[in-house]
Amino acid sequence: MSERLAVNKTYKLFIGGAFPRSESGRSYVVTSSKGDFLANAARASRKDARDAVAAARKAFPGWSRATAYNRGQILYRIAEMLEGRRAQFVAEITAMGGVGVKQAGEMVDAAVDRLVWYAGWSDKIGAVLGSANPVAGPYFNLSSPEPSGVVAVVAPQGPLLGLVSVIAPVIVTGNTCVVVACERAPLPAITLAEVLATSDLPGGVVNILTGSAAEIAPWLAGHMDVNGIDLTGADPELAVTCEELAAENLKRVLRPPAAPVNWLADPGIERMTAFLETKTVWHPIGV
């Protein structure tokens, strides 16, 4: 009997709940830090970005209207699925090089915990940011946070923890997103997409593109149907370009952090508030 051939995974994009190849047909070689070949990943084009925005827009009404309880449950479910694939993620992260098995395991654990942490926030953020405002008249005046819409995310460098830490706060409040994964470490991002696809997360809520952020991000920043952009993973030059483009339709912009972020630390709620806007309603007080 001949020796069995290994069946290798084709790493594709994640758009609208499906895993298409890049419209452009392009791919690029992903290597470990030592230069060893790991896989070919899809190199997304601007048209993939456009399709991803369309998918995110389509998913927005359903996801933003889902109850906070339901969104929390789904984030928790993502954490469960991620936990179930712990070994696979550890293997992918260590294959990248530069990280030992123990450290990789800690990163995956932290990513699972981060999802659970944000899942808990889904029905509490409204209580923290909302308010009943005193007004000079016989009215109830109530403010509550609402999701902005479609958010483009330039994911930070690194395989998994940073990625989860930027996606979870955007979607837990009801936004949908288009994520440009770290160019050097796209493989765990696509494996995370497989986790998302099996977690009851509606298709299109999270769309993941792999390829060059410098190529794709400006198109997302200039897109008139994108409501916010998180530039955490953008280098300073790209961040300036994107922020200028984002001004045209007054996108909410989260600038890249001034100092390197310790993703293991308590994140606080700033990443959630960046893409929330406050709605205030007046209602007459009855008898």
Add this chain to the structure above:
Amino acid sequence: MTTPLAEVASSPSTLRAFLHGLPGVDRVGADARAAMLGTRSIKTTAKKQAIDLAIGMVDLTTLEGADTPGKIRAMCAKAVRPDPADASVPPVAAVCVYPDLVATAVEALAGSGVKVASVATSFPSGRSSLEVKVAETSLAVAAGASEIDMVIDRGAFLAGDYLKVYEEIVATKHACADAHLKVILETGELATYDNVRRASWLAMIAGADFIKTSTGKVSPAATLPVTLVMLEAVRDFMAATGRKVGVKPAGGIRTTKDAIKYLVLVNETAGPDWLHADWFRLGASSLLNDLLMQRQKMATGRYAGPDYFTLD
């Protein structure tokens, strides 16, 4: 052809013999040809030209039970000036409404050059007596409609009663007077491409100025292969009689990409002579916004968003 076209409708048997004597459509071939033409790449300046051509060919349509005079007026304003921020966008070809709203549309479009089309003959099912259908057509024409979109009696057609369908089209054409008559074949209910070819010829012999794929109320509505078969029919009819008939796919055309595929199909099947709003129309509502968004993308270099265009 053994029988001159003028005489084929002299009896049920000659009409039947003529329609069934038309060559059959190679279904696989038609599908493959339409799919192949759909892969043509139309970019940059050609795309710009195609978008403006397509905008000028749109029959901006609203055929809902919930249509109000206010909605018709809003749609007419959009028909004349599709993008309020950009005067270089051409107006659409026509608006298409139910007969009772024709007068509102005529008033709103006075002097603009945009035509008013009205559906008639018990749209969309066509299930009524000939008297009612003719009366409805006359009323729509009297109200000012310059184009009438009639539906054929699919029940009679499928039962093989071609002469009844023929006579209804002739009677409606007569009631139209100077108004253009578009005959809706409702290809989604005709089952085969052979039937589409027969219905196309039947409508053209009976005097149709346009043949139209669908009402938009039945799925599938317009498809590329069905439009291909109809374009072949108008081309062959032109060759046989010298009379030029237009084609209007309607329903399900929502994106610029789809619209451009239809333009390619027209150019490659009937020929460039048909690439004009007088001979080819696109029945659509949401398509117009996508055309405008693509047009803006080409002008500004950034992807456009639906928030910046009117809803209709």
